[in-house]
Amino acid sequence: MNAAEIIIWSAAVGSMGLVVVLAAAEALYSRSLASVQSLIYLGMYWLFFALMCGLPSVLLPAASAPWIYIAQVLIGPLRSAMGFYGGKHWLASSRRDRLTDISFRGTTWLCVIGGPLCLLLPTGLQLQASAALTIFSVCVMLWLTARAAQHGDRMAWGLTIASVLTLPLQIGLYWLILDYGTLSAPLQAGVALMGLLSISLIAGLLWLRNHHSRQILRNPHTRRDPVTHLYGGVAMVQKIVRAQRRLTRTRRDGALMAVQLFEPERLLAQVGHYGLNDIYSQLAKRMLRHTGVVNPAGRYYDRCFIVLIETLHSPRWIRTLGLRVASSLRKPLEVTSLSGERIKINADIGVGLVHLSGAGKDVDQLLHEVQAVAVASRSMRSRAALLDEITRQAIAVEHAELGASWHAMHTARTHPPRALEPRRQRRTAV
Incomplete structure (x- = not known):
C-alpha cells in the first residue's frame, strides 16, 4: 500500500x-x-x-x-x-x-x-x-x-x-x-x-x-396537532387515497382503524379542558405504541382518531391489533382533576376496524363505516369490532371468522361452502 x-x-x-x-x-x-x-x-x-x-x-x-x-x-x-x-x-x-x-x-x-x-x-x-x-x-x-x-x-x-x-x-x-x-x-x-x-x-x-x-x-412541543400532535383530517384523507392506489398496484390488503371516545362531557366535568386534552394525548400515545409510527395516525375530529394500517400480513393480525389497542386504551389514565389532585379515570372507548384494499372505495364511505363500527363496539365486551364484508354488520373481533391468509379469506367469501343437502330416501314399491 x-x-x-x-x-x-x-x-x-x-x-x-x-x-x-x-x-x-x-x-x-x-x-x-x-x-x-x-x-x-x-x-x-x-x-x-x-x-x-x-x-x-x-x-x-x-x-x-x-x-x-x-x-x-x-x-x-x-x-x-x-x-x-x-x-x-x-x-x-x-x-x-x-x-x-x-x-x-x-x-x-x-x-x-x-x-x-x-x-x-x-x-x-x-x-x-x-x-x-x-x-x-x-x-x-x-x-x-x-x-x-x-x-x-x-x-x-x-x-x-x-x-x-x-x-x-x-x-x-x-x-x-x-x-x-x-x-x-x-x-x-x-x-x-x-x-x-x-x-x-x-x-x-x-x-x-x-x-x-x-x-x-415523548416530545409534546413539536407535534402536528395542538393536543394530540397527530395528522389532521384532511391529511388523513389524502393518505387513504394514496394508500388505495398503492394497494391496487401491489395487490395487498390493509385496514382502517377508528378509536372513538364516548361521553367526553362527563370527563370534562371532572378534569376540565386541560385534563381532557391530557386524556386525548395519553390515548394517542398508547394507540401509537401498538400501531407503530410507520402507520399514519390522525385526529379526524375532537373525539375520534383514525389510523391507516396500509399492510397486514394476515387477517388474523386485525384481531390481535384491535384487541391490543382496545385493552391498552381501557386501562386507567392518571390526570389532574379540577381540584388539583391526581386521579385515575377509565376512558369509555371503542375501536372499529374496516378492511382496506385497492378496490377504490369512496373515502367518505370508509370513514363513515369505520366510525359506525367503533360506535357499535361500545356494546361489545372487548370494545373492538370489525365490519363483516358480507353482512355489512359490526361484529366483535374475537368472534370474527378470519382466515390464515388474505387469499383464503377472499376465496371463502367469493365461493362460500354449500350446505349439505339431506340424503333423499329411496322409495320402495309396495
Missing part, C-alpha cells in the same frame, strides 16, 4: 468515525434503545470498513495478523446480521408483511450462524465464503427495502439507495482483501467515497426515524 492509498483510506476511516461519534452523542442525549441500536450498527459498519480496507496490515504488528484475519472473516456477516435485526424493527416488518418479516428473521439467523461456520472451512475458502454471504445479504436487504418502499414507507427508499451504495463498496473491499487484482488510486477513492456516502445516508435515516418516533411518543 503506497502513500496515496494510505491517505485515501485513512481519510475515509476518519470521516466515517466522525459519523459514529455523532451517533454516540445522539445515543447519550436521547438515551433510547433505538439510538443505541443505531450506534451499534454504525460502529460495526465502521469496524468492517476499517478492517477490510487494508490499513490494519500496515499499522499493526505482524503478531496480531491471525486475530485480524479472524475478525475480517466474522465482521461482514455479523454486521449484516445487526443490520437485518435493526431493519426489521425500523421497517416494522412484523406488523406489515409476513414475507418481509420471515426474510428478515431468516437472513439474520443465516448471517449469525453462517459467519462462525466460515471459520470451519479450509483457510483459502474462509474469507471467500464470508464475502459471498455478506454480499448476498446486501442483495436481500436491497430487495426488502424496495419492497417496503412499494408498500408505502417512503423512508425505505433511502435505505434502498444506501444498499445500492453499499454493494459496490463491499465488492471493492473484498476485491482488495482477497487480492484478486490491483485497483488504481481513483478506483479506491471511489470505493471509499461509496462507504462514506452509504454510512452517512444510513445514519441520517436512522436519526430521522428515531427522532420522528421520539417526537410522537
Whole structure:
C-alpha cells in the first residue's frame, strides 16, 4: 500500500468515525434503545470498513495478523446480521408483511450462524465464503427495502439507495482483501467515497426515524396537532387515497382503524379542558405504541382518531391489533382533576376496524363505516369490532371468522361452502 492509498483510506476511516461519534452523542442525549441500536450498527459498519480496507496490515504488528484475519472473516456477516435485526424493527416488518418479516428473521439467523461456520472451512475458502454471504445479504436487504418502499414507507427508499451504495463498496473491499487484482488510486477513492456516502445516508435515516418516533411518543412541543400532535383530517384523507392506489398496484390488503371516545362531557366535568386534552394525548400515545409510527395516525375530529394500517400480513393480525389497542386504551389514565389532585379515570372507548384494499372505495364511505363500527363496539365486551364484508354488520373481533391468509379469506367469501343437502330416501314399491 503506497502513500496515496494510505491517505485515501485513512481519510475515509476518519470521516466515517466522525459519523459514529455523532451517533454516540445522539445515543447519550436521547438515551433510547433505538439510538443505541443505531450506534451499534454504525460502529460495526465502521469496524468492517476499517478492517477490510487494508490499513490494519500496515499499522499493526505482524503478531496480531491471525486475530485480524479472524475478525475480517466474522465482521461482514455479523454486521449484516445487526443490520437485518435493526431493519426489521425500523421497517416494522412484523406488523406489515409476513414475507418481509420471515426474510428478515431468516437472513439474520443465516448471517449469525453462517459467519462462525466460515471459520470451519479450509483457510483459502474462509474469507471467500464470508464475502459471498455478506454480499448476498446486501442483495436481500436491497430487495426488502424496495419492497417496503412499494408498500408505502417512503423512508425505505433511502435505505434502498444506501444498499445500492453499499454493494459496490463491499465488492471493492473484498476485491482488495482477497487480492484478486490491483485497483488504481481513483478506483479506491471511489470505493471509499461509496462507504462514506452509504454510512452517512444510513445514519441520517436512522436519526430521522428515531427522532420522528421520539417526537410522537415523548416530545409534546413539536407535534402536528395542538393536543394530540397527530395528522389532521384532511391529511388523513389524502393518505387513504394514496394508500388505495398503492394497494391496487401491489395487490395487498390493509385496514382502517377508528378509536372513538364516548361521553367526553362527563370527563370534562371532572378534569376540565386541560385534563381532557391530557386524556386525548395519553390515548394517542398508547394507540401509537401498538400501531407503530410507520402507520399514519390522525385526529379526524375532537373525539375520534383514525389510523391507516396500509399492510397486514394476515387477517388474523386485525384481531390481535384491535384487541391490543382496545385493552391498552381501557386501562386507567392518571390526570389532574379540577381540584388539583391526581386521579385515575377509565376512558369509555371503542375501536372499529374496516378492511382496506385497492378496490377504490369512496373515502367518505370508509370513514363513515369505520366510525359506525367503533360506535357499535361500545356494546361489545372487548370494545373492538370489525365490519363483516358480507353482512355489512359490526361484529366483535374475537368472534370474527378470519382466515390464515388474505387469499383464503377472499376465496371463502367469493365461493362460500354449500350446505349439505339431506340424503333423499329411496322409495320402495309396495
